Structure formats: C-alpha cells, structure tokens
Amino acid sequence: MKSESRKPFSKDIIHIENIDQVCNDIIAKLKTDVAKNLQRRGAIVGISGGIDSSVCLALSAKAFGSKNVLGIMLPEQDSSDDSRQLAEELAATYGVSTLIEDITKALDGFGCYERRDDAILRVIPGFDKKVDKAKIEIKQNIAENIPAIFSITVIKPNGDVVSKLLPAREYLQIVASTNFKQRSRMSMLYYHAERMHYAVIGTPNKHEVEQGFFVKYGDGGADVMPIGHFYKTQVYQLAKHLGVPQGIIDRTPTTDTYTAEQSQEDFFYQMPFESMDLIWYGWENDYPADEVGKVMDKTTKEIENIYKSFERKRKTTEYLRMKPIF
Amino acid sequence: MKNTNDVKAEIKKYILEASLSDIKDVEDDALIFENGLLDSMGLLFLIEFLGESFEVEVTDEELNPKNFESINNIVSFVSNKLSVKV
Incomplete structure (x- = not known):
C-alpha cells in the first residue's frame, strides 16, 4: 500500500x-x-x-x-x-x-534473410528485396484500448511507401x-x-x-x-x-x-522514452491516472489506456522471461 | 449470405475456443481485451479467422476499439463489411 x-x-x-x-x-x-x-x-x-x-x-x-x-x-x-x-x-x-x-x-546459412523476405513478399507482392527497404511497426495509438498489431512497411527507391497490416502467419515468420x-x-x-x-x-x-x-x-x-x-x-x-x-x-x-530505418518508438514502444518512463513509473507504483495525466498533459482516460497497454505487454511477454519449466 | 446471428455464433464460438480459457460463455458486450480473453496474438489470429471465415480483410485504420473491443462490435464490423461487399 x-x-x-x-x-x-x-x-x-x-x-x-x-x-x-x-x-x-x-x-x-x-x-x-x-x-x-x-x-x-x-x-x-x-x-x-x-x-x-x-x-x-x-x-x-x-x-x-x-x-x-x-x-x-x-x-x-x-x-x-x-x-x-x-x-x-x-x-x-x-x-x-x-x-x-x-x-x-x-x-x-540459417536462411534468415530468405525466410523473412518470403514472408514480406506474400503480403506485399511487389516487394523487391534487392532494392526496397522494409520494416515492421505498430501504427495504433497506445492511448486507444486495443492490443498492438504490427504492420509491414516497404519503402521503394523512389520514396513510395506501401504499408499493410501483417497477417498472423507472416508476422510470426518475419519475427522468427x-x-x-x-x-x-x-x-x-x-x-x-x-x-x-x-x-x-x-x-x-x-x-x-x-x-x-x-x-x-x-x-x-x-x-x-x-x-x-x-x-x-x-x-x-x-x-x-x-x-x-x-x-x-x-x-x-x-x-x-530491418533494412529500413526504424526507431524503437515506431517498432515497439509507441511513445517517446521520456513519457514512457514516467508513465511506466506511475503505473508500477500505483499512481492514480488522473494525477499522472495532469503532469503528463494527458487525459485520465488516456493514462488508463496506457496503463492497460503496459499491463498487456508485461502479461503477453511473460513467456520470454520464464525459465524452462521442469 | 450469412445473417447477423450466424456471424455472431461463429465469432463467439471462435473466441471461446481461441482464448484457451475455461470460460464457457462470454457476454456479447464484454470487453474481450480488458478481461484477458484475447491478447495481441489472439487479436491477430482473430483477424485471420475473419478473413478465412467471412473473407473480411482488416486495414490499419479499421483496427480500433470501436470495431474490436467486444463480440457485438466485431459482429457489427463484420456485418457492415459483408453488406458493403454484397
């Protein structure tokens, strides 16, 4: 308490x-x-x-x-x-x-590039692995109450950008x-x-x-x-x-x-470090959302949704931190 | 063409099976992400299911709580997409 x-x-x-x-x-x-x-x-x-x-x-x-x-x-x-x-x-x-x-x-030797590019090609049929750059990113607003889903973004040499929500199979193959x-x-x-x-x-x-x-x-x-x-x-x-x-x-x-430039904010965190650090601290130390919201210039609802997003991320990634079970 | 009740029954059955929980039923307006029925991978597999079962494709812009936060919202989203398609 x-x-x-x-x-x-x-x-x-x-x-x-x-x-x-x-x-x-x-x-x-x-x-x-x-x-x-x-x-x-x-x-x-x-x-x-x-x-x-x-x-x-x-x-x-x-x-x-x-x-x-x-x-x-x-x-x-x-x-x-x-x-x-x-x-x-x-x-x-x-x-x-x-x-x-x-x-x-x-x-x-592992087939890392080939397996990744095959998956990208299935989602963006015009993807040219020799010249195009690609990255995956989360486009949703973290303050909206929905789990994060990745999109694939391909950047053509002329600067054209093609982006599409990643289906489960291709997302998993690209990450793997x-x-x-x-x-x-x-x-x-x-x-x-x-x-x-x-x-x-x-x-x-x-x-x-x-x-x-x-x-x-x-x-x-x-x-x-x-x-x-x-x-x-x-x-x-x-x-x-x-x-x-x-x-x-x-x-x-x-x-x-990834081949295209990609900040950690775009890829995963969905907000700048300066804000994320403070809101995470507020969340893990049980600071009320309205108190944090006032300082961070966000509404109580936005902070509540960000708290929920943190909770989801910690829960869904628990597997990564677990030691082998025996 | 499937009616709304058929769509709801299929989606509900899928979510209950996919959640890997012991829950036997879920309210149609329950917030499925808040109550832990589905996480981010669960949502991704749900989108795959909607594509395979109803040929409904979801775009970046459509991925929001209004369309996905409860069974009712998903059914309404899918039904709208199906009527647009027809």
Whole structure:
C-alpha cells in the first residue's frame, strides 16, 4: 500500500539525484556478480553504437579494468553504417580492445534473410528485396484500448511507401527469421566468453526486460544485466556521467534489425522514452491516472489506456522471461 | 449470405475456443481485451479467422476499439463489411 507521504508525481520523479553513488554501486555489484558469483575473470560486451551497450561497456571497463573487457561488434548486411564508427569511438574512449565478427554468412546459412523476405513478399507482392527497404511497426495509438498489431512497411527507391497490416502467419515468420540475428550474436558472444573465461554482459534496460522487447536466448541470453533495472532516461543519465561519446548519446535508438530505418518508438514502444518512463513509473507504483495525466498533459482516460497497454505487454511477454519449466 | 446471428455464433464460438480459457460463455458486450480473453496474438489470429471465415480483410485504420473491443462490435464490423461487399 502506498503511503500518503510518498512523493507527488512529477517529471523529475525518476531523475537519479546521487548519480555518482549509483554508478559506484552498479560497478561494485558487477564486480561481485562476475568475479564471485559467476567466477569469471572479465567481461564480453556486444557493442552496437547504441546507448545501452555503450553504458554497459563503460561500466564493465570501470569494474574490471579496460584490459579485462572485450567489445565485440556484430554487424550483418542490414546494420547501419555508423554503428561501427560509433562503437569504435566508444571502445577508444575506455581503452577497450574490440573485435569485428560479421554474422551475415551465419544468417545466410540459417536462411534468415530468405525466410523473412518470403514472408514480406506474400503480403506485399511487389516487394523487391534487392532494392526496397522494409520494416515492421505498430501504427495504433497506445492511448486507444486495443492490443498492438504490427504492420509491414516497404519503402521503394523512389520514396513510395506501401504499408499493410501483417497477417498472423507472416508476422510470426518475419519475427522468427529476424530473431536469428540476436541469437547468432548471443552464440558468438559466448564463443568469446568461453575461450577467455569471461562473462557475457547483457545490455537490456528495464523497459526491454519488463515489456519483453528482447529475444529469448538472443539478447536476453547473458550472464549479468547491469542496467536491467534502469529506465531509459536513467540510462542516458548514466551515459552522460560515465562520459559516453556525445554522438552515441545524441543518436536516435534504433532496432538495427530491418533494412529500413526504424526507431524503437515506431517498432515497439509507441511513445517517446521520456513519457514512457514516467508513465511506466506511475503505473508500477500505483499512481492514480488522473494525477499522472495532469503532469503528463494527458487525459485520465488516456493514462488508463496506457496503463492497460503496459499491463498487456508485461502479461503477453511473460513467456520470454520464464525459465524452462521442469 | 450469412445473417447477423450466424456471424455472431461463429465469432463467439471462435473466441471461446481461441482464448484457451475455461470460460464457457462470454457476454456479447464484454470487453474481450480488458478481461484477458484475447491478447495481441489472439487479436491477430482473430483477424485471420475473419478473413478465412467471412473473407473480411482488416486495414490499419479499421483496427480500433470501436470495431474490436467486444463480440457485438466485431459482429457489427463484420456485418457492415459483408453488406458493403454484397
């Protein structure tokens, strides 16, 4: 039961006040988890040039020393070009060694691209995989009380856009195919972790873990997840405090999974991080919808529907967080 | 052509079977997403069922609570689409 004396809901409610202490605590826990609990002597971090993996690399470098951390870039044919450059800048900032493991051939072997493109072609018959770009996205308003359904959007070289609601079979095939990417990356990270007797540092943040925006046994497969309890805006706070390069902080978070550019907001979250963090906090701490609505400039009904959407996402993705049952 | 009662009976039977719950019946105006009968994949499979059973195609714009939040709303949406088709 929430006490009457708790903080009133405000836009600063999840701002980390004692950032230095919080960073030190994460670093101390990471050291204990890896050295004592997991009994490993260093850390492997898959780095994409994104904010989450960058913060995890920075924390790892501070916890274990630069020489005991290896940053691994895992590009494939659909990765954006600036990912590598940003990841290299990050590694140089913390003096961490890096490796590049291109997983395109492995994905080709799995039939990742072919299976995905076949499904897209069944929905958009004019799709030309050689030149068209494609992505999946949620188009509904999160404040409307209906579960999220994905659409496929194809962008032609001349800029024409074709978009269609994805039927169940094709949606599942596209997701299952592209999940080879995260699972192949996980396999490669564990190869290096095992050959070096290191631990794999998982990079999901609180939203990814709790809303199920990760691939089971893909990016969800790791030994320790140091930022798994932190909201996205808090991850940005950590990034600034740890000195992550500005180019990474300024970059729009993307999935880096589909050929067309795609923000995480379009793909999954349906609202900007700044709002989502606060409303999620309000929801999980039982703040009344009207109190949150006033601060967020939304109606009580809108907040109630967003709360329901969070509840649905957490419930429907429970399977991803479950361990094998026996 | 199927009448509204036939459409309702088929949709209700499908939803009860698809929900994998022990519920034997559901009110026609019950909010099927709020009460947990269907989740997002359940909605996606329902759309597939509407296509296979009634040849009704759903667009992005039609995917809203007004058309899908209860059995009554779905029946009304499907019936309207069928009459437009005829």
